[in-house]
Amino acid sequence: MKDTDEHTRDSDASPSLELTAPRAGERYAQYVEAASGLFSVNPVAPRGARDARTQLFDLGAVVAAHVAFSESAFSRTRQHVDRTGAGILVEYYRAGRHRGDVGGRTFDHGPELLTISDLARPMCSLAEARSTIGVVLPRESVGGLARLERAGGLITQAAHSAAGQALIQHMEAVVDEGAGEAAGAAITELVALVLQTAEVPGRVLDAPIRRYVGAHLADPAFGVGHIMRAFGCSRATVYRVFEPYGGVGAFIRSERLRQAFERLARAAPGDAKVWQVAAEVGFPDPFHFSRAFHQHFGVRPSTILETGTPHEASAVLGDDPARARALFDKFALGA
Numbered sequence: 568m569k570d571t572d573e574h575t576r577d578s579d580a581s582p583s584l585e586l587t588a589p590r591a592g593e594r595y596a597q598y599v600e601a602a603s604g605l606f607s608v609n610p611v612a613p614r615g616a617r618d619a620r621t622q623l624f625d626l627g628a629v630v631a632a633h634v635a636f637s638e639s640a641f642s643r644t645r646q647h648v649d650r651t652g653a654g655i656l657v658e659y660y661r662a663g664r665h666r667g668d669v670g671g672r673t674f675d676h677g678p679e680l681l682t683i684s685d686l687a688r689p690m691c692s693l694a695e696a697r698s699t700i701g702v703v704l705p706r707e708s709v710g711g712l713a714r715l716e717r718a719g720g721l722i723t724q725a726a727h728s729a730a731g732q733a734l735i736q737h738m739e740a741v742v743d744e745g746a747g748e749a750a751g752a753a754i755t756e757l758v759a760l761v762l763q764t765a766e767v768p769g770r771v772l773d774a775p776i777r778r779y780v781g782a783h784l785a786d787p788a789f790g791v792g793h794i795m796r797a798f799g800c801s802r803a804t805v806y807r808v809f810e811p812y813g814g815v816g817a818f819i820r821s822e823r824l825r826q827a828f829e830r831l832a833r834a835a836p837g838d839a840k841v842w843q844v845a846a847e848v849g850f851p852d853p854f855h856f857s858r859a860f861h862q863h864f865g866v867r868p869s870t871i872l873e874t875g876t877p878h879e880a881s882a883v884l885g886d887d888p889a890r891a892r893a894l895f896d897k898f899a900l901g902a
Contacts, residue, residue, distance in 0.1 A: 583622055584622070585622045586622075598634065605651060606642065606647065606690075607644070609642075610637070624742070634698070638693075654704055655709050655715070656683070656684045656701060658682050658684075659700045660677065660682075663698060665693075665695070667690065667693060668828075670690070680723060687720070700741070711760075715762055719811065730764060733757055734754060780822060784819070785847060786849060819849075824848075824863045826848045827845065841853060841868045844868070844872075845868075
């Protein structure tokens with residue numbers, strides 16, 4: 568683990584910390600352990616191909632992270648939300664692809680994409696080898712949250728605006744030039760501006776209906792008729808409400824797959840079977856479930872179940888585990 572020599576930078580330079588275990592597998596384990604408050608991270612790459620490069624930048628009110636890692640699966644559950652709260656995550660993808668689900672909305676992110684997501688919503692995803700710059704901001708510091716809510720908790724076209732381009736430049740200046748607290752303040756202001764000007768869908772799924780759907784996923788027969796009876800609305804109304812999510816069936820399928828991903832990622836090897844998890848989320852046919860899971864996430868459910876969370880380093884956070892944990896927790900909390 569190494570600290571930046573602050574004497575070689577401006578007075579506004581950001582102190583940084585880099586996780587620098589000597590072996591690739593240990594560097595990956597450092598990243599998994601340090602990030603565990605924000606996400607559960609499971610390796611997908613073969614054991615010999617696992618690696619990560621992690622650098623944190625303390626910008627005063629917020630912490631930025633520059634991370635490059637091998638193919639991995641991520642999940643953020645209600646337990647993560649309860650532990651770290653519900654900040655706003657801003658990520659700029661320098662390289663690699665990332666696809667998955669945020670609160671029922673599917674995504675497929677490629678390089679040079681700027682995204683803003685609501686960490687109050689559960690998330691599950693699969694990322695190929697990639698490099699990203701991320702910042703987590705406290706909710707109370709960001710304006711325009713109503714638009715993020717209307718967008719279903721995820722905005723993906725932020726890079727197309729002038730404010731988005733300026734935001735990317737400030738995030739890269741932190742990593743490439745050591746820009747410090749002034750950059751952190753500018754990033755906070757620019758995120759609010761991006762949110763205020765972002766294009767969002769005209770309708771969103773009502774929270775009570777979303778909760779109702781989530782509570783009945785184990786029933787394979789669950790569908791439009793159940794929602795109509797529970798909420799006293801017409802079929803046409805249900806279709807209009809779910810239209811931004813690709814339809815009722817698409818939303819239910821996405822939610823089932825998201826819950827399955829979370830259960831598989833949390834299970835210890837030997838504690839669960841793929842067919843059991845499939846049945847628990849409303850897929851009575853395990854072959855249909857495996858096919859749907861692979862189409863949605865690009866990886867088989869057995870891969871997520873078998874990999875588990877690595878613990879390859881005895882002291883995974885290196886020479887100064889307390890500082891690394893504190894910085895990552897500050898990153899996760901966005902404060």
